[in-house]
Amino acid sequence: MIIDKLYQEVEKKGMVCVGLDPNIDYIPAELKEKYQDIDEIIFQFNKRVIDCTFDLVPIYKPQIAFYEAFGLKGLMAYSKTLKYVKSLGNLTLGDIKRGDISTTAAMYGKGHFTGDFEADFITLNPFMGYDTIEPYLPYLREGTKGVFVLLRTSNKGANDIQYKDSEGKKIYYHIGDNLNAMAEEFMGECGYSSLGLVIGGTHTDEAIEIRDRYPNMYFLIPGYNAQGASGDDVKLYLNGLNGGIVNSSRGIICAYMKEKDGYENFDYFTRKAVIDMRKDIGFNQI
């Protein structure tokens, strides 16, 4: 099961998932001058981040929206980035948040688990129902792929639907309970399933409750720093366990921008950001 590989990599390297969300404003002027085409500018920036962090990072998560924004060339950069990470032996997580019915979902599965956009894991949106998750499961059954399904996000709008109470429990618990049952089929030897959950790092009041309720589900935790979750918040979700990966995008890929000599020492500041974050979220405790 692919989840075993992720678990082992986290055990060795820590839980930092680097979000490769290359907003054009984050890319050093030097790279923009050196390369002509947007696909090459984006890819070379990602490569720079990856080259100086791959021994510290189990998995990279490109957010596909930042690539779709630049059309076909942007998606060429997305494809090149995924292939480059794979060539180094690291894992990839395509943050695509797709959600659609039957044959349409099967097409997304083909698109993101094979071919140009192949990733080891993808994110999914469950709004249209649990039948929209099923078309991806044959890949999990084969052991080669995994998914993280949105459960409770870290934005303000999480209250609008996810937090609504129904039949005595919140919508996100309805979703989680159903996915938890579905996840049993894809358990790895590490004790977690290749079907995991996306749980925003804020709202820490119920963090331990969520961790305890789904002991066999691995978490993708966004929201660290940029969306208001501190290292202590995130630790509650991990509960001293190797039980999830914590995403940071701007905190890592923009680290160099905060320093006067940032570009000259890009590798140093980028590595330092990963190492500091790893410590902050308790890598030494797992």
Add this chain to the structure above:
Amino acid sequence: MIIDKLYQEVEKKGMVCVGLDPNIDYIPAELKEKYQDIDEIIFQFNKRVIDCTFDLVPIYKPQIAFYEAFGLKGLMAYSKTLKYVKSLGNLTLGDIKRGDISTTAAMYGKGHFTGDFEADFITLNPFMGYDTIEPYLPYLREGTKGVFVLLRTSNKGANDIQYKDSEGKKIYYHIGDNLNAMAEEFMGECGYSSLGLVIGGTHTDEAIEIRDRYPNMYFLIPGYNAQGASGDDVKLYLNGLNGGIVNSSRGIICAYMKEKDGYENFDYFTRKAVIDMRKDIGFNQI
């Protein structure tokens, strides 16, 4: 407002939205032999459908999953298809069902309202909350673009989240009521907003209730035939009004496959499918 253009086109041509979901099995062997590259095979099939229906069809809806499935070449076909429809003066609806927070949503907006993948309308998924709709609204404010937000879908899984009761009303009504308020800002002269809703054509028991509750919202109605909604079901959502577009994909693009001499008479059978559907859903009544 773009909704006025859609309204006028529907008034002239009828409410049939053709779903361009080019599953490779639907494409005639003759086209697969004639063209080498998958992007050209897909595009030429779409072009064939478009060329024989554009005077009967206000808007075409490519489902992006069927293009993402073929990676970069598939998305080249998606881009070419959108540009071709635009060159004929017809409207386009990118069925992308994206849903994500703040800057990420802004990137999807840039990706699908400008550049290679530019469409007149796109579909959105509201699961992460109403703040995830906001980044698209500047395009609606300019009057040039529109969105259809998922409200209640036609698949079995619609029951899992959308149908749950909370605070005395169903989740889909919570969503609809909030979007209805948001839609007021984007009202066209036709009496509808450029912010519309996706309402599956099945579950007709509450069709009139939904139509009455949101009198100023234009509907995108999928599920005709393939997903079990009959012409009479769909009429309930339209209630004798020009108040929505009804999507059919397989019913139109596979019409030729049902006939012995289908390929030789592709144009005839494809046009006939649109004309029959238009009649079945009550074009003469609006």
